[in-house]
Amino acid sequence: MARGISPTRKIGMTVLAWAVGFLIFFPILWTVLTSFKTELDAIAIPPKFLVFDWTTENYAAIQEQRNYFSFLMNSIYLSLGSTALGLLIAIPAAWAMAFSPTKRTKDVLLWMLSTKMMPAVGALVPITILFRNFGLLDSRIGLIVILCLINLPIIVWMLYTYFKEIPGEILEAARMDGASLVKEITQVLTPMALPGIASTILLNVILAWNEAFWTLLLTTTNAAPLSAFIASFSSPQGNFYAKLSAASTLAIAPILIIGWFSQKQLVRGLTFGAVK
């Protein structure tokens, strides 16, 4: 696009692109704005855009009333726990497939991807019953295992595509120097693989944080994360838009920021390396 572009065209495109961006972003912007309104201003007709009495009372109310903190902690436990467990299982597997590939490696990878095709509802009944019988309903550990398993194919794939890019000659050189398998992994491979592992962590935290099938169906209070906390606002109980907005803003802010930082890696991870 380095060729001569008329300034008028560029300005026109700027207006159009910003308009589209604003329109798509508007529901989020509106939520953040509403979170700073009083409940009365939140339902004012006509709506108040920027001129209203800015207040942080909703944030205070959320943190006090509805044990928001325990939901937040559960979201953190679940997303970090499932990510850590997933990495523990996936890093060795992805390493082996990237550096000691066999004829069947591609089949194994495709098979792993195919487990993602299985609809969650096909496993819902037995998981519910197993969880009931083993007292795992509404437990963090049970949910961590489930969240780890549903995202494991994505973690393996993503790590695999990153590991593939590390030149094999470096490993061979390390082996010539007599490095053991453990040393090879910890001292040669890991430093080179860290960026890829970091992106994988980010993507998996995003996916686990926003998961809303298993978390809604397998928890009630003890292990319920923020997605379940927000869902509890769905039953109408008077005017609650401002508080819903404050809770929503708190729930999405950390992930939005992480997501904005890792947008490029996101493409790779979610397309299993098919689009870079």
Place this chain on the structure above:
Amino acid sequence: MATLHTKSAARAMMAPAVIALFVWMIVPLALTLWFSTLRYSFYGIDTPFVGFENYTYFLTDPRFLSAFQNTLILVLGVLFVTVVGGTLIALLLDQAFFGQSAVRLLVLAPFFVMPTVAALVWKNMMMNPVYGVISQVLAALGLPPVDWLNNYPLLSIIIIVAWQWLPFATLILLTSLQSLSEDQKEAAEMDGAGPLSIFFYITLPHMKRAITVVILIQTIFILSIYAEIFVTTGGGTSSSNLTFFIATLIQLDGDVGTASAGGIVAVILANIVSIFLVRLVGKNLEA
């Protein structure tokens, strides 16, 4: 470079992931299959073998047919909006304009919003017939308000889910668009091709693979939509998809047998869809 020693080491390193996923795939499926042949309820005592009774019961339930239709409409509706909209927005973002990276962030944002938040924000603050922004805008234009979720529940859910997935489609398609070489377009321009023929003969074929990926991945996720229905309409025949209907069978009715039969039906349908999809688009992915 692979010696016997490293080969067995590689196998050992792959084992935990392979075993975990194998167990995750096989055990629930086998149990679902088994339960689907039993008259099994949370509130019953015995669990006698009943053969295909649960399947007959599930498939002849009028709620099954509506859930099946809703699932199809939901998936196709969201795919249509996101692929067409995503292509147009990707083409726009690929142009030269001021503040490219800022606009990218704005467009990308909805993807990071958790499903329950997205659905409740749209339900209350956008689509509410009285206080919702859409109704206010309509009123300002002199048009009557619309009670979105009561009158058009499925369309409303399509809008919400499409809003969540539009950024994903846009981002993937934009990434693909940016890998298209300028030379090709320039050569076509020299030969006198207009923007439309450049789009249909050069840009679109180049994006085929990315569009394929978008369709495949979105289909997997949209088949399992649950939270958006749970917090907006709470189900019902006009907006439940198969996932939601089957979840209701076990959560509300405690009917393990029928829910299991439904689970197996859902797995079979998903497999048909994926075989169909993979065959339809298989050539694209190979390249």
